[in-house]
Amino acid sequence: MESFFHFAVIGAGASGLTAAAEAAKRGVSAVVIDNLDPPAAKVLISGGGKCNFTNRNASSEHYLSANPHFCKSALAKLPPQDVISSFERGGIRWEEREDGKIFAFSASDICKFLIGRAKEAGSVFHFGKAAYDVERDENGFLVSCKGGNIRCRCLLVATGSPACPAAGGNDFGIKLAEKFGLGVIPSAPALVPFRFAETAPVDFSDLSGIALPVCIKTAGKRVKGRLLFTHKGLSGPAVLTASLYWNAGEKIVIDFLPDDSPADFLKKLKARKDKRKTASALSELMPQRLAARFAALLPKDKREKPLTELPDKLFSVLEDGLKRCAFIPSGTDGYAKAEVAKGGIDTREIDSATMECRRIPGLYFSGEVLDVTGELGGYNLHWAWASGTAAGRAAART
Ligand SMILES: Cc1cc2nc3c(=O)[nH]c(=O)nc-3n(C[C@H](O)[C@H](O)[C@H](O)COP(=O)(O)OP(=O)(O)OC[C@H]3O[C@@H](n4cnc5c(N)ncnc54)[C@H](O)[C@@H]3O)c2cc1C
Structure with missing residues (x-):
């Protein structure tokens, strides 16, 4: 069985769910695939169950990347106050702690909010179904997926990093990028x-x-x-x-x-x-x-x-x-105790405004799978929202 969507997202984590909501609310068909059900396991355990979801000081100097200017465009388009306001409208209660860290009262509320927002916008969910391969042809991409393959014009890979395998961390996105001939900055455990x-x-x-x-x-x-x-x-x-x-x-x-x-x-x-x-x-x-x-x-x-x-x-x-x-x-x-992995897909391959791969139109990457890693303090989730927003909006325009 095969189904068709304009926009398919592999990975219903912080970044993928954000991108799906952004695309679907602009009227395109969107599907989100995740091997876990419920998905977004890292968001659920983030911030010790309180999810430090952004930081008032979010700007490029709090991120490590081989291409330090890459994150600037997406960060500029999603200031921390916009994240706070949009989460607040979704009923998220939050508090500010030291050094500009913004924590939710409950990470589980954030997961419900992310899933609810993507669903309300019209996204379809394939949870509990791992994507295991992607092929590209003249019509777009074919995602081989447990329980039925998915065709799409635009594909976002938002599968995160190998950090914290107990919460689903793996190198699927890196392997996929290598398969498509993209450069990769070697990964290592960080915030560990x-x-x-x-x-x-x-x-x-x-x-x-x-x-x-x-x-x-x-x-x-x-x-x-x-x-x-x-x-x-x-x-x-x-x-x-x-x-x-x-x-x-x-x-x-x-x-x-x-x-x-x-x-x-x-x-x-x-x-x-x-x-x-x-x-x-x-x-x-x-x-x-x-x-x-x-x-x-x-x-x-x-x-x-x-x-x-x-x-x-x-x-x-x-x-x-x-x-x-x-x-x-x-x-x-090591990865078992790391909150994130540094390294990832070389951002010199990616358009910083849209997260689209320069050499492979229609293929997008967002979140931690990219070589953009934040300091402790809500910067990594902020990057997931900012890059996911950029990718979802751009894919809807395609
Ligand atoms: C213990 C812990 C605490 C943390 N606390 C914070 C915090 O308080 N603040 C902060 O900013 N950051 C925190 N982080 C980091 C933050 O959670 C990540 O940076 C962020 O979730 C990355 O978002 P993402 O969308 O790129 O990936 P993820 O949120 O990891 O989502 C990736 C999704 O892809 C799915 N997936 C993977 N492979 C496949 C496949 N083959 N097929 C289908 N689906 C697949 C996974 O199941 C997952 O749902 C924490 C991390 C950990 C481990």
Whole structure:
């Protein structure tokens, strides 16, 4: 059995459902195919079940891509306030958190809204039916699909990335792009915890649960935010964003006291004749157990001495250790724990205003399958809405 639609979308996630709604409400026939039923599993678990669906600061500098200007056009056409207003009209309740992050009260409401909006616009759903191949001929595309093939004039591939396979992440879109001869930027897990270095300058074991604000430098980027020690390594918002820019084998440098100078602080205490030991004094600035680990950077015979008996040059050792703590993580927790994958289809193949493939008219890509990856904070879903909107509108015009 074969059915015909003007616009077929593979992937009923954030981007695909948005594109289908945009196209169908412009009067063209649209179908959305997803192997999952219900679909949009990543949206459902996003933001810890609260879905951080956009960010007030959404702009190109929060995205990583081999082609950094590519995302500008689609982002400019869908400012964060437009997303908030349209979701609000759909009954979504939301709240603003730190750094411009906008969270829904419930991610499940967002999924219902996305599916409802696409359906109301007139889209047809083929859920629980995986697409497994695509052929192109003079009339358009033929999507081989479990339970019946689909013909279409325009095809959008919005199948996301290999991140989080437990929520349906896979490389279908990448494989399809390769089949059509398109360039691909190699993928890697991103927004993912780091594993400890085998040789860290400080003993970070058994600190699980400790969290503090830090500044992390890697690959020429500086990321400020919270760091969380876990059993296996480092997590927390600053670490997850740093993992976007980090490449395997590279060094990271952590400033554990971004707003203080420990050397100045200890010198002042010493001048006031403070008789505390280093670990106890440092615990005024950071969690006690972590302070003790950094105090262990001092020679053994100095650790138990009061501050008044320590030479100032030892305070410089601590300053260096605390503010320039450099090491190479042994790796990350991988795709299983990654929120996204960086890399993807090379955007130099894609028209930035329409998401259409330059060499293959009628073939569109949107969302995370493209080589556009956002920092933590609602930027990835914002990209899914912006690129899906651009693709759906353009396909309806074709
Ligand atoms: C745990 C977690 C938390 C996250 N939290 C946030 C957050 O709070 N804010 C934020 O901005 N981002 C967050 N993200 C990232 C965000 O969810 C993704 O970037 C976004 O969903 C990507 O949208 P997309 O439409 O490109 O792909 P997806 O939303 O992943 O949708 C792809 C769809 O394609 C379907 N599919 C795949 N292959 C096939 C096939 N062969 N046939 C048919 N269908 C197929 C999948 O089942 C899926 O429904 C989170 C991700 C994870 C894993």
